[in-house]
Amino acid sequence: MWMEIDLQSEVPIYEQLVDQLIEGIASAQLRPGDPLPSVRSLAADLGINLHTVNKAYQILKQDGFLQVHRKQGVVVQPDGMPGVDAAFRAKLARGLRTLAAEAAVRGMTEAEFAEQSAAVYRQLLTKGEDAK
Amino acid sequence: MWMEIDLQSEVPIYEQLVDQLIEGIASAQLRPGDPLPSVRSLAADLGINLHTVNKAYQILKQDGFLQVHRKQGVVVQPDGMPGVDAAFRAKLARGLRTLAAEAAVRGMTEAEFAEQSAAVYRQLLTKGEDAK
DNA sequence: ATATCTGTTATATAATAAGTATAACAAAAG
DNA sequence: CTTTTGTTATACTTATTATATAACAGATAT
Numbered sequence: 001m002w003m004e005i006d007l008q009s010e011v012p013i014y015e016q017l018v019d020q021l022i023e024g025i026a027s028a029q030l031r032p033g034d035p036l037p038s039v040r041s042l043a044a045d046l047g048i049n050l051h052t053v054n055k056a057y058q059i060l061k062q063d064g065f066l067q068v069h070r071k072q073g074v075v076v077q078p079d080g081m082p083g084v085d086a087a088f089r090a091k092l093a094r095g096l097r098t099l100a101a102e103a104a105v106r107g108m109t110e111a112e113f114a115e116q117s118a119a120v121y122r123q124l125l126t127k128g129e130d131a132k
Numbered sequence: 133m134w135m136e137i138d139l140q141s142e143v144p145i146y147e148q149l150v151d152q153l154i155e156g157i158a159s160a161q162l163r164p165g166d167p168l169p170s171v172r173s174l175a176a177d178l179g180i181n182l183h184t185v186n187k188a189y190q191i192l193k194q195d196g197f198l199q200v201h202r203k204q205g206v207v208v209q210p211d212g213m214p215g216v217d218a219a220f221r222a223k224l225a226r227g228l229r230t231l232a233a234e235a236a237v238r239g240m241t242e243a244e245f246a247e248q249s250a251a252v253y254r255q256l257l258t259k260g261e262d263a264k
Numbered sequence: 265a266t267a268t269c270t271g272t273t274a275t276a277t278a279a280t281a282a283g284t285a286t287a288a289c290a291a292a293a294g
Numbered sequence: 295c296t297t298t299t300g301t302t303a304t305a306c307t308t309a310t311t312a313t314a315t316a317a318c319a320g321a322t323a324t
């Protein structure tokens with residue numbers, strides 16, 4: 001598979017998986033209805049434990065990004081992705097505040113910060129331009 | 133002091149301290165040269181351990197946001213804040229990518245995401261408008 | 265039917281991180 | 295010379311992360 005895990009990172013493996021899968025959906029490398037590898041095969045593929053993969057799948061299922069069919073395996077949500085709710089607004093504001101604060105202290109202007117945000121968003125989408 | 137800690141939060145206490153102190157500097161509630169409470173008094177004030185406060189101070193000292201004078205205590209960096217270096221650019225890009233990906237999946241446009249980033253930045257600075 | 269593959273659940277264990285509790289040290293200030 | 299500072303060291307508890315096995319129930323194909 002196209003995923004990569006950094007075992008030396010300070011960010012937990014299951015969290016790396018969650019992030020990469022969401023980025024995969026955002027960049028259209030993963031489309032609604034696309035099947036995901038089974039917890040066992042992906043775990044074996046990455047050289048990690050079954051439960052670590054399962055934890056990531058559970059979180060994404062809980063948030064509505066994935067669906068689970070018995071035996072069919074895990075599938076990218078085909079019935080519409082979850083929208084921008086209050087919980088996400090709070091999470092987004094919290095994350096942006098931390099980043100914006102340090103950026104401001106380091107001398108980055110509001111315009112620069114906003115442009116950097118836009119640039120990252122843009123680059124994310126164009127990464128999956130040639131998704132099959 | 134003006135700091136507040138959420139003991140029920142999933143984010144470590146020392147990390148909450150780091151974030152809030154940086155936000156304090158960004159909003160000019162903390163100005164260069166301003167003295168910070170001693171590790172013991174702040175710990176007692178928040179009802180936490182001395183070492184938890186010290187860990188936060190150490191991180192901020194390491195990054196150049198604080199200075200330490202023996203006996204004078206901890207002081208907000210008076211000799212110019214650290215600038216935008218490669219390490220911060222990477223940290224910023226990483227953090228923004230995670231947030232942008234979920235925002236995109238949830239249907240937020242690039243313009244909306246950028247505007248939200250600007251809004252958070254703006255609100256951060258205006259929070260300390262009446263800093264003494 | 266009967267293996268096989270799926271997610272799921274249940275334990276148990278090890279490794280690491282976070283937080284606390286004490287104690288002590290050296291430097292600076294009163 | 296006592297006090298307060300950051301700093302260092304040690305020990306302990308708790309929670310999180312990750313792994314290791316095992317087993318179960320539903321779905322699929324042989």
